[in-house]
Amino acid sequence: MILNTELEYKGNLFPSNITKYSKDVDVLHFSTSNNVILKLTVLRDSVLRFTYTTVGKFERDFSYAIDEDASRGYNHLEITDDEEKYVVTTSKLICHIHKSDLRISLYDAADNKIICEDELGFHWEESYELGGDIVKMSKAAQNGESYYGLGDKPEHLNLKGRRFENWATDSYAFGKHTDPIYKAIPFYTGLHNGKSYGIFFDNTFRTYFDFCSERRNVTSFWAQGGEMNYYFIYGPKMQDVVKNYTDLTGTPELPPLWALGYHQCKWSYYPESNVKEITAKFRELQIPCDAIYLDIDYMEGFRCFTWSKDYFPDPKRMVKELADDGFKTVVIIDPGIKIDNEYSVFREGLEKDYFCKRADGPYMKGKVWPGECYFPDFTRPEVREWWAGLFKELIEDIGVKGVWNDMNEPAVMDVPGKTFPPDVRHDYDGNPCSHNKAHNIYGMQMARATYHGLKRYNYPKRPFVITRSAYSGTQRYTSTWMGDNVATWEHLQIANIQAQRLALSGFSFAGSDIGGFAEQPNGELYARWIQLGVFHPFCRTHSSGDHGEQEPWAFDTEITDVVRKFIEIRYQLLPYLYTAFYQYSQDNVPMLKSLVLFDQDDVQTHYRIDEFIFGNQILVCPINEPNAKGRRMYIPRGEWFNYWNKEQVSGGKEMWVDADLDSMPIFVKAGAIIPKYPIQQYVGEKVIEELGLDVYYKNGKEDSELYEDADDGYDYTKGRYSLKKFNLAGSEDKLIIRIHKRGQYVTTYNTFKVNLYGLPFEVKSIKVDNEYVDLADVKFENNSLVISKEFTNLQIKG
Template identity: 40%
Template sequence: MGKVFTWEVNDSTVEIKSNNQRLIVQVITDEIIRFLIPKWKADYKSVAIEGDVTVPTDFDVDETEEGIEIKTGQVTLKIMENFQFAFLDRYGDEILSSYQGKRVIKDNYSDKAIGFLESEGHDTHNLKKHEYAIQVLFNLRNEERFYGMGDKTGFLNKRGYAYENWNSDIPQIHHENMPALYKSIPFFIGKGAGYVYGMFFDNTFHSYLDFGKENNNYFFYGADNGNLDFYFMGGENIADVVEHYTYLTGRAPLPQLWTLGYHQCRWGYESAEDIRNVAKEMRGHGIPCESIQYDIDYMDGFRVFTWDEKEYGKPGELIAELEEDGFKAVCIIDPGVKVDDAYSIYSEGIKKDYFAHDKDGNVYTNEVWPGESVYPDFGRKEVRKWWAGNHKALTDIGMQGIWNDMNEPASFNGPLPLDVKFSVNDRLTNHEEAHNVYGHFMSQATYEGMKELTGKRPLVITRACYAGTQKYSAVWTGDNQSVWSHLQMLIPQLCNLGMSGFTIAGTDIGGFGGDTNPELLIRWIEASTFCTFYRNHCAKGQMNQEPWQFGETVLDIYRKYVKLHYRFLPYIYDLLFESQITGLPVMRPLVLHYEDDENTFNLNNEFLVGENMLVAPVLEQGATKRMVYLPVGTWVNYWTGQRFSGGVHIIVDAPIDMMPIFIKEGSIIPMYEEVQYVGEEPYDTLKLLIAGESAWGTHYQDNGEDFEYLEGEYNLYSFTYEDGKLDCDMLHEGYEKYTDIQWEKI
């Protein structure tokens, strides 16, 4: 690009020009710096980052022999010839730098070998080097590890793997090395000895991140189009980086309390009688449950915002009947709108020109569940407002939550061409740019519609999304399978999602596709006990997956862990309140809080719930004991009260009805009485579980439904336990307090 020769400071930005290119550096905060080479658009408006997040920050710009240095109180960015760069911490130690060599694939396959493999029908795409329109290489250190990237398959540490950001509906079984799934969250945390940083690449085109798979000397980012536009985040620890990233892209709002409870679903409850029977069995077997969710069968010919009166009765009657027993209604909505002139959603959308067009200007059609279908252009504000308003047809009959599916967008008649015309932030563009944010805009429309129509905190669940969608929606990991390897992926997937901003997340308990079995289902419900989206869901053509289908032993254990989930709801809710401030998730990998302990670097089979609980599910068929790593501190076995000094591996008993749970000594954990559903009885009594002779903790309380907490209608308690005495202080008082606070020691 030539030698740097001019630079200019304008407020928070430094524009640096070379002979034939320019670089824009924007100081967002003391620890967040944006690096933009506008090969496409200098004035690009981010989808993930909303509003002005720039904080007035003092920084210096100086010329050096090497180039230019931009220095805040925490981070220094050195720009050198040809726009090579290095980020340094406040002590002057290098954190991250560009790689000056060329890409070299370590396994260099000959044309002959590739031709032979192709003649055998093998996919050789990843055996060839692909140069990208946008590309940057970074020096890779021997000890460096990578976390984040949302729910990409595989292990917690992404070192040695390569991924693509291209939202994809893949029905085949998901293996550990899948390059892409439903979500595109191009954010990761780099960690090594004495340094940590975060990187968010804000480019919605098809992009690629290779964490040293291609070559041990570098890792790289590539994209098919757009800008080289990334945000570097410094920090003292991983938690700092998560806080900075969620500051940039937003934090998940507090959910309604009931949405954190248990949900039962099946693609295949085909009538009101099916739904009614499942609800009856749930209550009859004493399994707490909030909703029996409605998959696509409830619609009239899969037309969105409609109701099948033939199979489900008069709209609203079934919902009202089940609501009397505490069940809330949650239904699926897909983006595909059936081509049918007699269908109001289609005819109105056509009249107002709300659907995507092909390159020739015709309304684009493809095939999904309703048959021939069209796709709303959610990137336009007016289309989102229209879509939001359509939810009135559902809220009027009692729907309280919306589950967005098939919004990659999925299609049955081949993928959507890249030249289909969509919008992004009201700017007409094409599917190549809009694909990865289609689900994001749909979630935004749904959230805003449900908020306006109900006045409550919306429950929106989405399959496809982009960075920042956490502001509008919960997520699940999509169409998993009833196999042990997918149970094993639960922990790294949900922990990486959590560090990527998605604090409300879960997997389909038992597996969506394939047939589960008693042991697998038991171990899955155990492992999911502390998930913030807690749903059993399976597919047509597979055996029914409700717990009573597998006999009394399964039923008893299943009930035990669902009840345990409900007992710990106030602790989970506390952590979601904390997340409003820090961005930290509920489920956390141990490396998040013990990042210098090498035993945590690649720990895939246990996790923390907040900082004060450690959970070690059984993830292997037939296992009745397991090894658990306890980090530094004293840990108390929740079931037995036995104490262990940390920094060691221990062997614990884990029979089929036991999932090892440990409480960190010095903790106070809030708990509630067991109920069959949130709202069955008022939560008048708070129970505190105290670990140790000296302990401290806080607890948050509000009405669990609306946004009045933002106006101060909440309580924040501080508890201190010392010498057998519990003291309570009110840090904030703005809501009706508990009538009774009880405690017990462990």
């Protein structure tokens, strides 16, 4: 649908000259002689919104993506004009709007250098086939520009030279270049000449993005309907672009800590005896696990909100017994409601007229797991409220702790497009529309309704929801996984790229089906996948089960031992991971950072795909090939310590790293203070009596954080949390650590085991809170010391 190079203007219409300009506080209107209006809204000094209409008036302003708590306000706004252009200036940006054709150019206010400029700019094509306009935007690509983002596309991390479609699609066993797949996240970042910006095209129709694929120097995006409506977000640091986009579309509240533990899933664990056998084996083999999942077979004939009496005769008792053994139960819920007058959920939905209808009146009927189904219209507030209420029995009565929304693209079987026909009608929160507009947000609104149900009935505990389909902003309600992948080495690499790309796109709480959903991994592939998966915010093994077993013990004892070892590392790092989640939730900081996000000024990072930063200070690089004893990887600039042998390396170069099957390349940033808990079989198994602090020496300064609260519930919102900020300063013969604490939460421990790595001197004296201590008193040996009180200042001298 994009312009052909030889037919550049054929069939495309363009704005003409500006005839009128008006300003209302932070909203500017520019009208042209051919009835096009550009509405420019200044949200922040670095965030501008551009909306165009071709019919002289705008649609009602409504978006599911934008968070109602998104930041607003700017320090400076000035508008001037000359013969050629209007100039809008904030403290961060200068925007030129050309009077002859509405084209936009954006400059950095600090140095007046170009950031992004329209090529043809806004144009449109009248489509009689679609019965409306195809709205288009083309931007000139700058020299050496790279592009990132767009959610979970299974492609190279750098999008340059590629073209994509956003249309949520059930993509069983998708491949490396499959497009589209499950999610539609129309946000990308551009990077050139040390400057990064983002564009969020908030249009829920089928959208397309072309990054210099058709025309070498042009990036474009377009939609098969709706308005040209996009947000321009300036950095110049990419991390600030991602943070500002995430602020715009929102972050989740903190999850319960158990949701960050290891989860086990399969299609399907049933009957009850099989579930108990699996959970007992975890405890017997001492492999930590916090959650067990029940796929569609737990239901009566795949009817949502029911239980199979044959397989699970007393679910409440079973769920309680699992909980007593430290397992949270998570169940699947799909959108399709079986057409069955004996089935109360169907009957109630029918009586209240809650199901989606075709344009001429009848209900939308589609086949999914239960057979013929109707589908709730989750874009109606009263339907979401009803759906939320359906969780009362599952959550409040039976005690289920998490819900997994699948098939919500929405997926329909045995039809060519695998989804609803376009003439299905939706309420869209009082903005009635066809499925063309509502398709990409259907799964998001289902997940939203599910989240509110869990929040209501699990209170005072926190909800946990996982969704397959998503649009921008879905991260406010749920976690996600990347869908039905395959047990291949290529998919291990794809999973890594998808997790990084989702984090770059505001959606950090994500992970893959460890080991692959389709087909069967061998033990080596499963072990290597676990090694990657424990460094993803959401960590779950899931398989289709019809190829064999995929539990940690399904291979041989060597593999089982490797899997246990890495899951134990995850449980030790839970306070570090939870702190990263806090920084994501509160400050919009992505929990995983691609190397380009970590250090965009190093051009070497712009095309790196395997290495990533977990949290802020741990560098991880999975092994992607069979029979590998190590790999070459890029170490970012700065000083790093090998996690295993504590050897220090200087970054800014590629190097070989040894990694036998029981190891993988992991490095820790010099100066980092990494908090560690003792290994537990599940979150809450032990009262934490001692906190480990792994201190990595640096000749210089480095800051670290540790966030803790009660691990669940909402007391943290009332100030009952603990946030420790560690300031480390090292020199040739001294190391000083200062701790600043805020919050009213009292931790269960007041003993600290401080492990010092990389000290260039032999320790001669230690001061705790400005008092010298006898080295025997702090049990000082092998550069470790135990301090049995809360302290605010630690000085180690050579």
